[in-house]
Amino acid sequence: GDSVTQMEGPVTLSEEAFLTINCTYTATGYPSLFWYVQYPGEGLQLLLKATKADDKGSNKGFEATYRKETTSFHLEKGSVQVSDSAVYFCALSDRDTGNQFYFGTGTSLTVIP
Amino acid sequence: DAGVTQSPTHLIKTRGQQVTLRCSPKSGHDTVSWYQQALGQGPQFIFQYYEEEERQRGNFPDRFSGHQFPNYSSELNVNALLLGDSALYLCASTLRGLHYGYTFGSGTRLTVV
Numbered sequence: 001g002d003s004v005t006q007m008e009g010p011v012t013l014s015e016e017a018f019l020t021i022n023c024t025y026t027a028t029g030y031p032s033l034f035w036y037v038q039y040p041g042e043g044l045q046l047l048l049k050a051t052k053a054d055d056k057g058s059n060k061g062f063e064a065t066y067r068k069e070t071t072s073f074h075l076e077k078g079s080v081q082v083s084d085s086a087v088y089f090c091a092l093s094d095r096d097t098g099n100q101f102y103f104g105t106g107t108s109l110t111v112i113p
Numbered sequence: 114d115a116g117v118t119q120s121p122t123h124l125i126k127t128r129g130q131q132v133t134l135r136c137s138p139k140s141g142h143d144t145v146s147w148y149q150q151a152l153g154q155g156p157q158f159i160f161q162y163y164e165e166e167e168r169q170r171g172n173f174p175d176r177f178s179g180h181q182f183p184n185y186s187s188e189l190n191v192n193a194l195l196l197g198d199s200a201l202y203l204c205a206s207t208l209r210g211l212h213y214g215y216t217f218g219s220g221t222r223l224t225v226v
Contacts, residue, residue: 043218043219099211103157
């Protein structure tokens with residue numbers, strides 16, 4: 001079945017450091033891929049998405065490229081800020097399996113000044 | 114424009130009791146999905162409602178049931194609560210099941226003692 005494997009955390013970075021959070025997926029169809037962010041005490045917010053192979057999603061300085069050949073969707077940001085501290089979830093959704101989301105276990109990021 | 118509204122925000126129940134959680138979707142949305150997020154884990158899909166019917170269900174026992182009303186709002190009911198049901202319950206809404214349009218609520222934190 002469909003699943004997402006996400007880099008385990010927690011991750012601690014200094015402000016302005018480069019961020020990579022790895023995500024790989026398994027899917028039977030042609031999924032769309034997502035990164036969601038969860039701030040303390042809040043629900044999930046869509047950070048970025050990509051709906052087909054080689055698409056690049058981007059938002060607020062974050063980027064991820066849908067790589068079908070490596071079944072990956074790694075999240076990157078060139079220079080993190082303290083305000084980026086949150087939990088990041090990689091997810092997939094596949095029309096062939098009914099559009100439900102399959103989430104990874106989440107990666108906690110803490111950015112220190 | 115109000116997003117997804119969930120109530121209550123927190124509640125504590127005793128093992129064996131029943132609980133009802135409520136969700137009002139974002140204005141203009143007609144599809145509601147429910148997710149369970151255990152501490153330190155990614156959200157797990159419970160079920161989806163569209164046109165007042167359960168359209169899709171995840172791997173949850175029959176103790177978990179739901180309802181969607183004509184105004185698209187939804188309820189999640191859990192019977193015979195177990196300690197393991199303690200989690201954050203997230204409601205997400207979209208239009209006609211489009212997976213790239215989901216908006217999540219902030220969730221209801223359920224603690225079973």
